Amino acid sequence: MTAPLCLIAAGGTGGHMFPAQALSEELLKRGWRVKLSTDERGARYAGAFPAAVPREIVASATTARGGALAKLGVPFRIASGVLAARRAMKADRPAVVVGFGGYPTIPAMSAALTLGIPRMIHEANGVMGRVNRAFATRVDLVACGIWPTDLPKGAKGIYTGNPIRAAVEAYVGAPYQAPRADTPLHVLVIGGSQGARVLSKVVPEAIAGLPPEICARLSLSHQARAEDADEVSATYRAARIAADVQPFFADVPERLAACQLVISRSGASSVADIAAIGRPSILIPFAAATGDHQTANSRALAEAGAAVVLPESVLDVESLRRDIRAILSDEARATQMASRALSLGRPDAATRLADLVVELNR
Ligand SMILES: CC(=O)N[C@H]1[C@@H](OP(=O)(O)OP(=O)(O)OC[C@H]2O[C@@H](n3ccc(=O)[nH]c3=O)[C@H](O)[C@@H]2O)O[C@H](CO)[C@@H](O)[C@@H]1O
Numbered sequence: 001m002t003a004p005l006c007l008i009a010a011g012g013t014g015g016h017m018f019p020a021q022a023l024s025e026e027l028l029k030r031g032w033r034v035k036l037s038t039d040e041r042g043a044r045y046a047g048a049f050p051a052a053v054p055r056e057i058v059a060s061a062t063t064a065r066g067g068a069l070a071k072l073g074v075p076f077r078i079a080s081g082v083l084a085a086r087r088a089m090k091a092d093r094p095a096v097v098v099g100f101g102g103y104p105t106i107p108a109m110s111a112a113l114t115l116g117i118p119r120m121i122h123e124a125n126g127v128m129g130r131v132n133r134a135f136a137t138r139v140d141l142v143a144c145g146i147w148p149t150d151l152p153k154g155a156k157g158i159y160t161g162n163p164i165r166a167a168v169e170a171y172v173g174a175p176y177q178a179p180r181a182d183t184p185l186h187v188l189v190i191g192g193s194q195g196a197r198v199l200s201k202v203v204p205e206a207i208a209g210l211p212p213e214i215c216a217r218l219s220l221s222h223q224a225r226a227e228d229a230d231e232v233s234a235t236y237r238a239a240r241i242a243a244d245v246q247p248f249f250a251d252v253p254e255r256l257a258a259c260q261l262v263i264s265r266s267g268a269s270s271v272a273d274i275a276a277i278g279r280p281s282i283l284i285p286f287a288a289a290t291g292d293h294q295t296a297n298s299r300a301l302a303e304a305g306a307a308v309v310l311p312e313s314v315l316d317v318e319s320l321r322r323d324i325r326a327i328l329s330d331e332a333r334a335t336q337m338a339s340r341a342l343s344l345g346r347p348d349a350a351t352r353l354a355d356l357v358v359e360l361n362r
Pocket residue numbers: 013014015016018124125190191192193194223247248249250251252266267268269270271273286289293294297
């Protein structure tokens with residue numbers, strides 16, 4: 001008997017592709033076959049997917065740029081994408097189809113709907129994305145990365161959490177070295193898969209103005225976009241603070257485990273990683289995120305006292321410096337924030353997601 005096939009459809013951003021990858025890995029471990037349906041942008045993130053996962057590239061119909069004529073063609077391109085997905089599904093016969101959100105999932109989710117194939121979606125954020133919302137009541141269930149989330153009436157939501165990658169899992173439960181009066185202090189600054197300009201503008205200045213007894217013990221790992229890196233490095237250098245500035249840290253899990261404080265955007269996977277390893281954080285939600293979902297993503301950590309959330313509207317150098325200083329100078333508070341974060345971690349999210357896929361195949 002051939003192993004059951006799960007078709008995973010994921011849109012073109014890292015935010016959609018990371019959780020899709022985690023589910024693929026878990027299903028392969030369980031002896032399933034997995035196929036990925038994505039667009040050209042998503043394919044750039046697919047390099048980290050297991051080699052055993054074949055890819056089907058769908059046309060980026062709805063993201064096509066151009067004038068009115070090009071836009072007029074969008075419904076036709078979606079329709080032809082759906083027909084192509086139906087043909088592929090009739091040949092592949094997936095047992096279950098899982099959508100992770102984004103426009104490139106429209107063909108696969110529509111085809112699964114019209115063919116009556118068991119299907120679910122995973123929503124990583126505390127506010128549903130547009131495509132996931134459109135399908136939420138037309139799937140068997142919605143696996144939710146953040147809870148509670150704003151499900152439309154009639155949708156069946158199940159809290160799974162957001163899957164973390166194996167490299168993060170390796171540091172779950174790693175002991176937290178709380179900041180003390182004489183210990184080295186390591187601060188990690190991350191802005192999501194693309195980096196975040198606002199963190200490069202405000203964080204180095206806030207850090208450089210900390211009292212000398214803190215600066216002398218500080219070292220930074222600061223993810224900065226290539227175009228901001230020189231300025232970020234120069235500010236730390238002028239304040240004689242050791243700083244490793246890179247456009248992307250391949251070893252974020254290790255740096256997270258080693259830090260006393262993380263300053264971060266509140267993208268779904270970043271929040272999941274911070275909670276899983278259990279570190280105090282200052283979260284700065286991306287104000288322009290659809291439906292302000294990064295604020296929703298940060299809520300549970302904020303309400304539990306695991307994170308301080310600074311909305312961009314009130315973010316300034318002084319307030320950020322005050323918060324950084326308060327956490328790095330208070331061993332008891334930092335320790336409590338770390339353990340509260342850990343209590344919200346869902347290191348078993350990929351397992352839970354895979355369990356749901358298996359149940360849908362019964
Ligand atoms: C700008 C934007 O719209 N971002 C969205 C995008 O997230 P985006 O892809 O920006 O960010 P996420 O926080 O979801 O994921 C970032 C991941 O990259 C890792 N990392 C980060 C920096 C680094 O140097 N190295 C590294 O490995 C983090 O640990 C994390 O695992 O999709 C998410 C899921 O839909 C949304 O919640 C975010 O709002």
